Amino acid sequence: MEGGGFSPRQATAKAVALQQLYSFVVSSQTLITSAPLDLHAIAAGLDVVGIGAVVTFLGLVRDNNQGRRVRHLEYEAYEPLALRGLDRIAQEAGERWPSVRMAIHHRIGRMEIGEASVAIAAASPHRADAFAASRYAIERIKQIVPIWKHEFFEGGDVWIEGATADPDDEAAREKAMKVACA
Amino acid sequence: MRVTIRLFARLRDIAGAGEMTRETPAGATVGAVWAALVADYPELSPYERSISCAINADYSRFTAAVSDGDEIAFLPPVSGG
Numbered sequence: 410m411e412g413g414g415f416s417p418r419q420a421t422a423k424a425v426a427l428q429q430l431y432s433f434v435v436s437s438q439t440l441i442t443s444a445p446l447d448l449h450a451i452a453a454g455l456d457v458v459g460i461g462a463v464v465t466f467l468g469l470v471r472d473n474n475q476g477r478r479v480r481h482l483e484y485e486a487y488e489p490l491a492l493r494g495l496d497r498i499a500q501e502a503g504e505r506w507p508s509v510r511m512a513i514h515h516r517i518g519r520m521e522i523g524e525a526s527v528a529i530a531a532a533s534p535h536r537a538d539a540f541a542a543s544r545y546a547i548e549r550i551k552q553i554v555p556i557w558k559h560e561f562f563e564g565g566d567v568w569i570e571g572a573t574a575d576p577d578d579e580a581a582r583e584k585a586m587k588v589a590c591a
Numbered sequence: 592m593r594v595t596i597r598l599f600a601r602l603r604d605i606a607g608a609g610e611m612t613r614e615t616p617a618g619a620t621v622g623a624v625w626a627a628l629v630a631d632y633p634e635l636s637p638y639e640r641s642i643s644c645a646i647n648a649d650y651s652r653f654t655a656a657v658s659d660g661d662e663i664a665f666l667p668p669v670s671g672g
Contacts, residue, residue: 468672484671487599487664489648491671515671527672547672555643555664556671557600568601569670574643576650 438511439495441488441556443518445525451512452530460510462536464543468527470520474569477562484517484526487555491515494554497576501549502531502542505586509533509542515556545589552581592617592659594624600667602642605634615657621646622653624663641668 438454452463470482499511512530520526529546533539550556553576558569575581596611603609606628615624621644629635644651645664657663 485600486671487597487645487648487666490645490650490664493648551669551672553669554671555599555645555666555669557667558670559600568604568667570601570641570668571670572668573641574650574666574669 439492439499440514441486441491442516446514446516446528448528451514451528455510455512455530455532457532460532461534462539463530463532464539466529466543466547467525470522470524470526472522474560480561481519481521483519483559485557486517490555498546498549502545506538506542509538511542511546513546541589545585548585548588552585594657595662597662597664602635602638602665602667606632619657621651621655621657621663624657625665638667642666
């Protein structure tokens with residue numbers, strides 16, 4: 410083919426370039442970081458062409474917990490497995506809501522009252538899927554991602570212990586799905 | 592053979608270290624590595640029913656066999672979000 414159109418080689422090169430760009434975009438959708446979370450940047454990082462809704466969720470450090478006056482929190486993670494956990498959650502959400510594109514960022518280290526510890530953005534052509542996927546993601550984070558809160562309150566400190574992490578626990582997954590679809 | 596043990600949150604506080612190396616017999620399971628750890632730090636014992644484990648940053652089971660050079664992580668109940 411002369412003139413118009415791509416040669417097979419050019420087409421292949423373009424496909425490879427797109428694939429590289431795409432994998433970069435996808436791999437940047439989950440993050441464990443000690444830096445403050447920027448929800449706008451996270452949402453803006455999603456490909457929202459043709460999208461009708463973006464639902465964002467921010468989890469903040471509360472000033473009280475179970476009757477204790479909280480001073481600050483310190484989050485610890487088993488980072489490589491925590492990142493895998495976030496990837497897994499994005500993948501699970503993608504299987505249930507194929508139109509949804511997600512970003513999930515979790516912060517670790519010391520955080521003061523009111524600071525964001527977790528940010529989730531879910532983009533979809535339709536709002537129902539975006540709401541459900543974002544709710545599913547936060548429920549699953551609390552079930553399977555190896556991150557721990559060390560709470561410093563007036564009078565002491567305590568490690569918060571929630572769920573025994575087991576990604577293969579289908580009952581837990583179904584529970585998260587039920588909450589998300591309520 | 593030699594394995595690296597990783598401990599987090601309250602488990603790390605109890606043991607006084609987040610990372611340690613241990614000699615372990617060939618063919619040992621994750622459960623055997625945990626049992627040896629509890630022998631050294633009896634305060635870990637109540638966690639037996641609630642912890643998860645990972646081999647080389649991948650969730651695993653206590654019945655799984657460990658290999659020389661593996662990183663074995665013990666994870667108390669999680670509280671992210």
